[in-house]
Amino acid sequence: MITKNYSDLEPQFLCDVCSIAVTNPICPSCLTQEIEAWLTLYPNLRNEIMPKLNKYLYKIEDKLADSTECIKCKNKRAAVCPYCFTDFVLMELKKIRANRIVLKEFLEFFNFDFDHDGYSKEAEKLGII
Numbered sequence: 001m002i003t004k005n006y007s008d009l010e011p012q013f014l015c016d017v018c019s020i021a022v023t024n025p026i027c028p029s030c031l032t033q034e035i036e037a038w039l040t041l042y043p044n045l046r047n048e049i050m051p052k053l054n055k056y057l058y059k060i061e062d063k064l065a066d067s068t069e070c071i072k073c074k075n076k077r078a079a080v081c082p083y084c085f086t087d088f089v090l091m092e093l094k095k096i097r098a099n100r101i102v103l104k105e106f107l108e109f110f111n112f113d114f115d116h117d118g119y120s121k122e123a124e125k126l127g128i129i
């Protein structure tokens, strides 16, 4: 039994995808804004992927009532942890066959795989990062 008490003020909410406490709460909506800003360099990719990200945001919208406060926008919208969200984005980037340079850049900017046992491990194996 882990007795470590993170905070008495803020209840810990779990990520809707991986069920781990969201410890680095940047909400998918804030991340999408940053991803969109980055993708201005790649207008074609942006046009392809933004509708998918917006659809995802829409899908999780009704789960947001009970979620962690985002450290950026301060809304209680971090229902999905940054890792799971960026994992989803990476998958979508691969689906539309984004090239290695794009994938590498994405992982440089948006790598939330702090334990290094998720997508960054895979990317390393593929020689992307």
Ligand SMILES: [Zn+2]
Pocket: 015, 016, 017, 018, 019, 020, 080, 081, 082, 083, 084, 085
């Ligand atoms: Zn998660």
Ligand SMILES: [Zn+2]
Pocket: 026, 027, 028, 029, 030, 031, 070, 071, 072, 073, 074, 075, 077
């Ligand atoms: Zn936010």
